[in-house]
Amino acid sequence: MTDTLATPAKPQGIRITGAFHRLLAFSGLIALVVVFSLASPNFMQTNNVLAILQATSVNGVLAIAATLVIITGGIDLSVGTLMTFCAVICGVVLTYLGMPLPLGILAAIAAGTASGLISGTIVAKLKVPPFIATLGMMLILKGLSLVISGTRPIYFNDTPGFTQIAQGSIIGSVFPALPIPNGVLILFLVAIIAAFILGRTVLGRYTFALGSNEEAVRLSGVNTDRWKIAVYALAGGICGVAGLLIASRLNSAQPALGQGYELDAIAAVVIGGTSLSGGRGTILGTLIGALIISVLANGLRILSVAQEWQTVVTGTIIILAVYADILRRRRL
Amino acid sequence: MNRRTLISAIALAAALGFGAPAMAQDKPDIALISKGFQHQFWQAVKAGADKAAAEFNVNVTFEGPDSETQVDRQIDMLAAALSRNPDAIGFAALDSQAATPLLQQAKDRNIPVIAFDSGVDSDIPLTTATTDNVAAAALAADKMAELIGGSGKVAVVAHDQTSRTGIDRVDGFVNRIKEAYPNIEVVAVQYGGGDHLQSTEITKSILLANPDLKGIFGANEGSAIGVVNGKRELGSSIVVIGYDSGAQQKQAITEGLMNGAITQNPVGIGYETVKAAVAALKGETLQPVIDTGFYYYDASTMANPEIAAVLYD
Numbered sequence: 001m002t003d004t005l006a007t008p009a010k011p012q013g014i015r016i017t018g019a020f021h022r023l024l025a026f027s028g029l030i031a032l033v034v035v036f037s038l039a040s041p042n043f044m045q046t047n048n049v050l051a052i053l054q055a056t057s058v059n060g061v062l063a064i065a066a067t068l069v070i071i072t073g074g075i076d077l078s079v080g081t082l083m084t085f086c087a088v089i090c091g092v093v094l095t096y097l098g099m100p101l102p103l104g105i106l107a108a109i110a111a112g113t114a115s116g117l118i119s120g121t122i123v124a125k126l127k128v129p130p131f132i133a134t135l136g137m138m139l140i141l142k143g144l145s146l147v148i149s150g151t152r153p154i155y156f157n158d159t160p161g162f163t164q165i166a167q168g169s170i171i172g173s174v175f176p177a178l179p180i181p182n183g184v185l186i187l188f189l190v191a192i193i194a195a196f197i198l199g200r201t202v203l204g205r206y207t208f209a210l211g212s213n214e215e216a217v218r219l220s221g222v223n224t225d226r227w228k229i230a231v232y233a234l235a236g237g238i239c240g241v242a243g244l245l246i247a248s249r250l251n252s253a254q255p256a257l258g259q260g261y262e263l264d265a266i267a268a269v270v271i272g273g274t275s276l277s278g279g280r281g282t283i284l285g286t287l288i289g290a291l292i293i294s295v296l297a298n299g300l301r302i303l304s305v306a307q308e309w310q311t312v313v314t315g316t317i318i319i320l321a322v323y324a325d326i327l328r329r330r331r332l
Numbered sequence: 333m334n335r336r337t338l339i340s341a342i343a344l345a346a347a348l349g350f351g352a353p354a355m356a357q358d359k360p361d362i363a364l365i366s367k368g369f370q371h372q373f374w375q376a377v378k379a380g381a382d383k384a385a386a387e388f389n390v391n392v393t394f395e396g397p398d399s400e401t402q403v404d405r406q407i408d409m410l411a412a413a414l415s416r417n418p419d420a421i422g423f424a425a426l427d428s429q430a431a432t433p434l435l436q437q438a439k440d441r442n443i444p445v446i447a448f449d450s451g452v453d454s455d456i457p458l459t460t461a462t463t464d465n466v467a468a469a470a471l472a473a474d475k476m477a478e479l480i481g482g483s484g485k486v487a488v489v490a491h492d493q494t495s496r497t498g499i500d501r502v503d504g505f506v507n508r509i510k511e512a513y514p515n516i517e518v519v520a521v522q523y524g525g526g527d528h529l530q531s532t533e534i535t536k537s538i539l540l541a542n543p544d545l546k547g548i549f550g551a552n553e554g555s556a557i558g559v560v561n562g563k564r565e566l567g568s569s570i571v572v573i574g575y576d577s578g579a580q581q582k583q584a585i586t587e588g589l590m591n592g593a594i595t596q597n598p599v600g601i602g603y604e605t606v607k608a609a610v611a612a613l614k615g616e617t618l619q620p621v622i623d624t625g626f627y628y629y630d631a632s633t634m635a636n637p638e639i640a641a642v643l644y645d
Contacts, residue, residue: 040416042415042416042417043415045415047414047415048412048415051408051411051412051414051415054408054411055408055411058404151492151493151494151523152493152494153427153494155429167433246404249404249407249430250403250404250407250427250429250430251429251430252403252427252429252430254401254403254427256401256492256494256525257401257402257403257404258401259401260398260399260402294408297408297412298408298412298415301395301409301412301413301416302412302415302416304361304391304393304416306393307369307394307395307396
């Protein structure tokens with residue numbers, strides 16, 4: 001597992017760095033947990049830990065999608081509204097068309113993949129910079145979500161079991177003492193699959209290679225466009241999973257939600273040590289980054305910290321985390 | 333200096349610096365989860381809640397998401413509030429259904445829930461402290477009719493068409509015009525998300541499309557300010573009726589750009605919510621709805637004590 005999660009594109013030295021870095025990010029998370037546990041007896045309660053994990057699931061999945069694109073040296077600003085779009089599509093299929101649950105799940109993931117294909121094509125073939133291409137897609141998807149849903153939330157009351165996707169607990173039904181929500185399981189499942197793709201497949205190798213030196217890859221005869229489109233499509237499909245999670249969590253597709261979520265996802269990615277200039281990053285780091293964000297938000301709330309200060313602290317942590325990363329890199 | 337020291341230092345600072353109020357836990361702890369936070373309206377609700385907190389000697393926290401679309405963020409806030417084990421909860425739902433499992437949890441744990449503002453569509457809350465938005469918007473329609481002389485075209489710029497307040501205010505205004513003023517036509521109802529700039533653009537397009545328009549109703553603070561901006565930019569002289577207050581809207585009324593506005597009593601909403609929570613903790617029975625009231629105000633009545641008390645900057 002350790003190997004799959006490490007950066008494979010660079011030689012031996014970096015691999016050790018990767019392990020070291022994960023350790024650092026992880027200790028940051030542990031430090032936060034320890035501090036909050038000492039500060040409030042309510043923090044380390046089972047229910048609260050579950051609430052934190054539940055709160056991480058959507059942002060975590062979005063952050064994994066963003067990580068893949070960022071490693072190629074691109075950026076995906078459309079992850080938040082794409083998530084909403086997929087949720088709306090799922091709502092249309094299940095509630096408006098009355099189709100069975102598996103079709104709704106497929107539709108959400110297919111919609112995400114299709115949108116990713118389009119973004120990837122705009123970036124790779126039309127040579128529109130990723131920032132602009134995905135900014136455009138962000139707005140297009142936001143508008144389409146509103147149009148398709150008629151700007152009203154679509155509820156899933158007619159689909160029994162829909163809320164179970166994120167809110168139910170398969171583990172809890174076997175071990176009642178451990179009611180980990182399915183949404184969290186799905187997050188970990190997505191993380192493992194993404195880490196496997198990055199570490200063990202050709203697609204993963206090209207993802208890193210595109211971010212390190214796209215020109216060199218192209219000159220060595222690889223069809224870089226095709227691989228780039230594949231990465232965006234994969235990221236889109238993962239956003240589809242996030243759409244399912246949020247829809248199941250809220251038992252509704254909320255068409256107006258989603259803008260701004262890309263920033264939280266990108267924050268998790270950078271806290272996790274993935275470089276915005278591409279070529280370097282890990283899924284485990286992103287997972288830890290997403291956990292740091294939700295532990296912070298939850299812990300500050302448990303401590304009744306005024307909301308104004310919560311955002312100040314969160315912003316500070318993001319800058320410090322990335323600065324610590326830069327310091328460490330300089331020293332090596 | 334590594335990441336660990338940095339993060340622990342800041343977290344420690346956070347815990348020690350801001351955690352202090354949480355340590356003094358002998359007073360009843362009431363968590364309010366609202367629909368917004370930084371908007372002046374919600375800050376006025378918070379001010380009312382703080383006032384009641386001081387009066388009844390309880391601790392009150394007040395939180396809300398950055399935007400009224402962030403349903404999941406609000407659910408996370410409610411979950412964190414429940415983890416804190418508060419004595420009572422005040423809640424203004426962005427989407428009632430999404431919050432049901434957590435509210436059920438509160439009920440199972442015997443934590444009283446008081447709904448406020450747009451309330452919660454559920455039988456779990458003991459009471460709802462709110463404005464009658466339909467009646468308030470109907471009053472705006474009456475004033476509009478009076479100001480434009482009972483006939484002509486009018487339009488509505490509202491915040492959104494999914495929230496209870498958005499629906500009630502648009503319906504309240506439009507239905508009142510239809511029922512009571514056959515010579516007035518509502519030519520457009522458009523939505524700008526309560527965003528100043530977006531509402532400004534919408535207003536300009538309505539004005540350009542309907543040169544003979546006589547008046548616009550802005551259904552919340554952001555929409556109303558947008559309407560005023562649009563009117564100013566085009567040098568129009570239509571009648572404008574706003575909703576809620578805030579420094580910009582009050583100034584527009586003083587300057588004559590806006591004829592008047594409906595004000596809810598946000599301070600009262602916050603105050604009554606906490607007061608009801610305290611009553612619930614004492615085991616008192618509560619009315620199902622606490623009407624927190626509304627007023628129409630204009631430049632001549634703005635300084636009246638009963639109005640000035642509920643306006644906020």
